[in-house]
Amino acid sequence: MRALLFPVSAFCLFLSAVVPSVYAADNWYRPPVSVTWQWQLDGVVNEGYDVDLYDIDLFDSSVELIQRLQASGKKVICYFSAGSYEDWRPDAVDFATKDLGKTLSGWDNERWLEIRSSDVREVMTRRLDLAVSKGCDGVEPDNLDSYRTNTGFSFRANDQLDYNRFLAAEAHSRGLAIGLKNDPDQARALSSDFDFAITEQCFEYSECRSYSSFIKAGKPVLNTEYRRIYVDDESERNSVCKQSKRLQFSTLVLPKALDDTFRFSCLP
Incomplete structure (x- = not known):
């Protein structure tokens, strides 16, 4: 994906200024079965599809883009990786070296994260705050099945369940819908959370x-x-x-x- 040229200091000031202190409760977006959608994470987003929702990148998408999509009657889901470190993201410096594992196969600028780390979880809550500040209707946290691969850490299936449920609870507390990404073996256990x-x-x-x-x-x-x-x-x-x-x-x-x-x- 494209690197985002956005100073970390400006990013932090922006976030602290616009994130509300009180979040909506129990009224987040709940998409229906057979919802129509478009998924685009790279390039200039094509806004012309007649669908119910768009799934676009959290960091690369402007508030104006999100508002235009919503003004045309679409819901907006915002993508970010919750299981991997991406070295081009504006908050990449917030991750501790000890929490960075092995490189993802096929993605040389990404490394697996230690999902049990409180520091990692704090970064993710700030990303959820960013989603709120940008007006996203929901989020798509990626790489939620890292327990199935060799990350360089020794966490297991129960640790993954705990982390995924943590993300779901934090998203819902902010009035955000949340999707479970590529975790088939735990889908049944997590279907009530996502x-x-x-x-x-x-x-x-x-x-x-x-x-x-x-x-x-x-x-x-x-x-x-x-x-x-x-x-x-x-x-x-x-x-x-x-x-x-x-x-x-x-x-x-x-x-x-x-x-x-x-x-x-x-x-x-």
Whole structure:
């Protein structure tokens, strides 16, 4: 993703000035099953899609962009990584070296975080405050399944559950919706804590059934597929869309870069 050139001192002053001291309670956005959506994390956001919600980057998106989307009747979900350190973020200096683990495979400028650390959790609460100050309707914290990989730390599944529930509770206390990202083995246990799920390639990896508890609870599953065959072969795309509709998922076929170079939706 693109680096954000934004001085840390200015970022902190901005945040302290605009974050309200009292948050809304129990009235956050709750998207419905089969909600329509657009997901773009790179490039100039294409605002022209007729969908219910947009999922865009928390740091790279301006207040003006968020307000324009909302003025056109869309809800806005703001993305940030909750399980990894990204060296280009304006608050990267807030992470302690001891809390930085191994480099993520395929992402040389990201490192796994020690999710049990109180310092890491404080950074995440400030990011949630930033989401409030920018007017986001909800958040998509990424990398919520790091217990399944070699992070350089020795935390386990229960530590991940505790961290994910911490994020959900903090988001809700601020009046923000929150989505569970790519944590299929814990989806059932966490479906009561989160308002929706976001999954990548659940059809490709045969993980879609893991999220059935969300649908049963009246909460949507937002899925994205990246296989090139779904782009090039209309019959293959129609096949995966047929499966998606049967499960009541909100499936998109997108470029892995999430840069809006193409988009196919399984919903109108």
